[in-house]
Amino acid sequence: MDRVKESDTVILFDPEKGKKYFLNLSLTKGEFNTEKGKLELSTLVGLPYGSTVKTHKGFEYVLLPCSLYEFIMYKLNRLTQIVYPKDAAFILLRLDVKPGDLVVESGIGSGALTAVFAQAVGPNGKVVSYEKREEFIKNALSNLRKLGLDGRVEVKHRDAGEGFDEKDADAVFLDLREPWLYIDKAYQALKTGRFLGILVPTANQVIETLKKLKELPFMDVEVCEILLRKYKTVPERFRPEDRMPAHTAYLIFARKLPEGVKVEW
Amino acid sequence: MDRVKESDTVILFDPEKGKKYFLNLSLTKGEFNTEKGKLELSTLVGLPYGSTVKTHKGFEYVLLPCSLYEFIMYKLNRLTQIVYPKDAAFILLRLDVKPGDLVVESGIGSGALTAVFAQAVGPNGKVVSYEKREEFIKNALSNLRKLGLDGRVEVKHRDAGEGFDEKDADAVFLDLREPWLYIDKAYQALKTGRFLGILVPTANQVIETLKKLKELPFMDVEVCEILLRKYKTVPERFRPEDRMPAHTAYLIFARKLPEGVKVEW
Amino acid sequence: MDRVKESDTVILFDPEKGKKYFLNLSLTKGEFNTEKGKLELSTLVGLPYGSTVKTHKGFEYVLLPCSLYEFIMYKLNRLTQIVYPKDAAFILLRLDVKPGDLVVESGIGSGALTAVFAQAVGPNGKVVSYEKREEFIKNALSNLRKLGLDGRVEVKHRDAGEGFDEKDADAVFLDLREPWLYIDKAYQALKTGRFLGILVPTANQVIETLKKLKELPFMDVEVCEILLRKYKTVPERFRPEDRMPAHTAYLIFARKLPEGVKVEW
Amino acid sequence: MDRVKESDTVILFDPEKGKKYFLNLSLTKGEFNTEKGKLELSTLVGLPYGSTVKTHKGFEYVLLPCSLYEFIMYKLNRLTQIVYPKDAAFILLRLDVKPGDLVVESGIGSGALTAVFAQAVGPNGKVVSYEKREEFIKNALSNLRKLGLDGRVEVKHRDAGEGFDEKDADAVFLDLREPWLYIDKAYQALKTGRFLGILVPTANQVIETLKKLKELPFMDVEVCEILLRKYKTVPERFRPEDRMPAHTAYLIFARKLPEGVKVEW
Structure with a gap:
């Protein structure tokens, strides 16, 4: 049984309306207030998730944990195109x-x-993230804090083109406009035998990236897209949704070989 | 720098041929033997991954760690349809x-x-897995052992229809022919607010599953498919592969609400 | 060189704004009037398509023929879900x-x-169309008239469940909520060896339709979907559109065998 | 009721085996001969399609017309990648x-x-086709003859880069390795307001083609792909096929504007 911690982002779910309210307890001080009445937020800390809580008017909400998936989809403050969960999940694996x-x-x-x-x-x-734009760092750290994940992330406020400090990374990921300018540095940072991942939205960028990857000791190079197709959940009329995202990004993967080893692909 | 352990599955990569040899060091005793010469396997233990090793004839192989993704795709012994990485990754998230x-x-x-x-x-x-067919258990454990992951998996040799022992699971997943017969039990095993996942190959099964989910306190019900489209990696002729898997399975997700709470969806 | 006929639907294209105006010359009498000035519509009749015409203020429009594709996508008056061109084209073939x-x-x-x-x-x-709802007939005929195609279409104002008059159709197509109730009649109307087509939006309907098709002498039964994925047309940033239709309909095809001939499929 | 003509390609369908035999009556002289007995082919001419015919041993075949779709998919002699029906159908519309x-x-x-x-x-x-490779012409004409369509096709044995003779085409289509070298000529051949279609397999070719189209008076430029996903036809286990074609080609469409008219897209 998991209990609410002071730093958690929680969901108050109104079953009547089918509506979720996302609340970060350390940021949202004081009362939760709707037309159904008030609720003192500090009283949520320590309650088991799944509890039913009542407003002063007696209306009930269900207290739910916020999943990473729904936070990213619905609550993450976006200053940029995000890496969507369908892509992030595949990248991880x-x-x-x-x-x-x-x-x-x-x-x-x-x-x-x-x-x-x-x-x-x-x-x-640990995650080490290189970023040169300060407003992105601030916003991303604020998002990570609401997830309780900021403690595992070290941000370095500079362009990765100057090189990464790390020389023994288990994985390196590039989400930049011109990733081909960074692949040499990524190679240096990565453990031999492990994987570099790259995300780009256009075919032109894939083409440039592949050219650069060909110059370096990489193997198992793969380019792919992940498509997520949702279905309507009415059992009597089971069918796909009418519309879907057609494209988020191309994903590129490559595995580091030792220097001097050349392979054809 | 990661070093080879005695229980590891490693890859010996022949850069000339572009060929990978997967070897589990605790199962494959003695020598690795090809037309390029012999290699005593016990000498690999303790070497850093990324090392270059030589056969007695002087040919070189690169020693690489085996990723979970490639083990599943290329080395996992299959007695059943498997859950493909594209689906497994999304399920995880x-x-x-x-x-x-x-x-x-x-x-x-x-x-x-x-x-x-x-x-x-x-x-x-910890992962607890219920399975009634003994040959599946044996095979799956053998696969998990080669990945060094068997220590985290407890297998219960019985039908989940009798109920799960666990009452506080962070996630429950059903990959069964008739999952609708097991959803009541899955509900009991799951923490409130957390997610049940179900995988089925046919639309008929989705329809039956949705009917059953409608009878129980679940919310955030979603049905989807994940499609993976690979591209050829020639930069001068960038284009999708000619063929792709068209279907592996439909994925169904639902979040547990407390008993007695009813929502429309 | 094609010339404008009095019954045509034409396009006046404003190259400055990149905007198309669709005009049916027999329905839209009098003047075409925008902030760029007036144009007497009757003066268009007899002009070659591709001509440049001027308003009284001297602004230029290009006179273009209206294609069936763009009429369906942008100008057809819709009282129902339509059969989209991607599907219609494949059905035709x-x-x-x-x-x-x-x-x-x-x-x-x-x-x-x-x-x-x-x-x-x-x-x-010739196309013979059975329809029991009068408002659909009126609307469809109005659409066909604007395309100059109404002369090839005979509409029968009744439910096809009573049977088709035709016994020698080269093709029969069903776009109905419960097509399985009409397949016997469609079989009677069709030439042996030719094809029945059926369009349904849900998997449940496909399942019922397949059950019915199994009872009758049909072969070459096929179920499919057509997906159209558009791309952005900027050569420097070639990539798919962000969103696309995920589903319009399932298409079912079957070929009539003589009575009494049974095949397995 | 359609009757078999001497020039037809017909199908003899064996319902027991579920097997189709495609026969061109003007090319295949003499007898049709299987283990089920012989059949004099000349006796088929004049029979109504849908007839049941018997071998000398008394086994029955059903006489069916050969559709263009199945001829292309299963009987067309291929010296090149073909334009698949899913693409051809959409191109037509x-x-x-x-x-x-x-x-x-x-x-x-x-x-x-x-x-x-x-x-x-x-x-x-009429279709006018420019082709410089004689073996392609021979093969294509042979295919067209079996379909009874050769009479509508005029082949010009030369490279279209020298220009098209036609100046008033209702449609122009390019299926060439470097279509951008031919777009000027295609523009000349096309009626104003009508459409040019281009098919290329790679993203690089799309990019080059779009660059060229930007230089000429074209509007309504569209790039797309058509995906065909087939389903298994078992009503009790309705689901997509396991594999599908992932890519055949990118399709590009553009509409001719009069010379001197410039539009942004």
């Missing part, structure tokens, strides 16, 4: 990120992928 | 599985998804 | 509809597919 | 090809798209 790993990325964007990495590496792992 | 979590599943299949769960929960987490 | 053919359909919907059939069968072919 | 139209294309490939055009323009229309 393809880069073989595990509890305890060191992940190096650039840039931080709005922190969506950073959060996915940070949750996956666990309390003994 | 949608069920919000984290280091330290308790995940309950049924059945074990060939252990592909089990391995993904086990890697994600880390050394402090 | 799968049903092997040719100039001179007799096509029988039910219902008429808003006339989009009817128009595609009517254009394809040419002046020597 | 997007180019607004109608009975009576003049369609100009280059190259002829194996004649699949040529056949679709030829069927659609009907006996009063």
Whole structure:
């Protein structure tokens, strides 16, 4: 049984309206107030998730934990295009990120992928994020704080083009406009045998990236897209949703070989 | 720098041929032997990954760690349809599985998804898998052992229809022919506010599952498919692969509400 | 060189604004009037398509023919879900509809597919459409008239469940909520060896339809979906559109065998 | 009721085996001979399609017309990648090809798209195909002959880069390795207001083509892909096929504006 902690982002769910209210307890002080009455937020701390709580008017809300998936989709403050969960999930598995790993990325964007990495590496792992724009850093850290994941993320306020300090990363990820300018540095930061991941929205960028990857000792190079197709949930009329995202990004993966080893692909 | 352990599955990569040899060091005793010469396997233990090793004839192989992704795709012994990485990755994120979590599943299949769960929960987490067919258990455990993940998995040799022992699972997953017969039990095993995941290959099964989910206190019900489209990696002729998997399975997700709470969806 | 006829729907294209005005010359009498000035519509009749015409203020428009595709997408008056061109085009080829053919359909919907059939069968072919709702007939005929295709379409104002008058159709198409109730009648109307097409939006309807098709002498039964993915047209940033239609309908095709011939599928 | 003509390609369908035999009556002289007995082919001429015919041993076959779709998919002799029906069907509608139209294309490939055009323009229309490779012409004409469509196709044995003779085409289609070298000529051949279609397999080719289209008076430029997803036809286990074609080609469409008219897109 998990209990609410003071730093948690929680959900108050109104079953009548089918509506969720997301509240970060350390940021939202005082009362939760709707037309159904008031609720003192400090009284939530220590309650078991799944509890039913009442407003002063007697209306009931269900207290739920906020999942990383729904935070990213619905509550993450976005200053940039984000890495969507469908892509982030596949990246995580393809880069073989595990509890305890060191992940190096650039840039931080709005922190969506950073959060996915940070949750996956666990309390003994670490994410180092290189980002040159200060407003992105501030915003991403604010998002990570609401998820309780900021403690696992170290942000370096500079361009990764100057090189990464890390030389032993379990995974490196590039989400930059011109990733081909950073692949040499990413190679240096990565453990041999482990994976570099790159995300770009356009085919032109994939083409440039592939050209650069061909010059360096990489193997198992793969380019792919992940498509998520949702369905309506009415059992009597089961069918796909009418519309879907057609494209978020192309994903590129490559595995580091030792220097001097050349392979054809 | 990671060093080879005695229980590891390693890759010997022949850069000339572009060929990978997967070897589990505790199972494959003695020599690795190809037309390029012999290599004593015990000499690999303790070497850093990324090392170059030589056969007695002087040919070189690169010593690489085996990723979970490639093990599942290329080396996992399959007695059943497996849950493919594209699906397993999304399931992991949608069920919000984290280091330290308790995940309950049924059945074990060939252990592909089990391995993904086990890697994600880390050394402090646990996966409990219910499976009634002994040959599946044997095979899945053998696969998990080669990944060094068997220590995190407890297998219960019985039908989950009798109920799960666990009452506080962070996530429950059903991969069964008739999951609707097991949803009541899954509900009992799950923490309130957390997610049930279900995988089925046919639309008929989705329809039956949705009917059953409607009878119980679940919210945030979602049905989806994940499609993975790969591209050829020639920069001068960038284009999708000619063929792709068109379907592996429909994924269904639902979040547990407290008993007695009813929502429309 | 094609010249404008009095019954045509034409496009006046404003190159400055990149805007198209669709005008049916027999319905829109008098002047075309924008802030760029007036244009007497009757003066357009007899002009070659591709001409540049001027308003009284001297602004230029390009006179273009209206294609069936763009009429359906942008100008067809819709009282119902329409059969989209991506689907209509494939239906046409799968049903092997040719100039001179007799096509029988039910219902008429808003006339989009009817128009595609009517254009394809040419002046020597014919489309017979069964429809019980009068408002649909009126609307569809109005759409067909603007395309100059109403002369090839005969509408029968009744439910196809009573049977089709035709016994020698080159193709039969059903776009109805419960097509399985009409398949016996469609079988009677169709030439042996030719194709029945059916469109339904839900998986449940496909399942019922397949059950019915199994009872009758049909072969070459196929169920499919057509997905259209558009790309942005900026050469420096070539990439798919952000969103796309995820689903319009499932298409079902079956070929009539002689009575008494049974095949497994 | 359609009767078999001497030039037809017909299908003899064996219902027991579920097997189709495709026979071109003018090419295949003499007897049709299987383990089920012999059948004099000349006796088929004049029979109504849908008839049941018997071998000398008394086994029955059903006589069926061969559809253009199945001829292209299963019987067309291929010397090149073909334009698949899913793409050909959409091209036809997007180019607004109608009975009576003049369609100009280059190259002829194996004649699949040529056949679709030829069927659609009907006996009063015409397809002119430019092709420099003689073996392609021979093969394509042989395919068209088996479909009875060769009479509507004029082949010009030369490179379209020298220009098209036609100046009034209702549609122009390019299926060439470097279509950007031919777009100027295609523009000259096309009626103003009508459509140019281009098919290329790679993103690099799309990018080059878009650059060229930007230099000329074209509007309504669109790039897309058509995906066909088939389903298994078992009503009790309705689900997509396991695999599907992931890519055949990118389709590009553009509409001719008069010379000197410039639009942004």
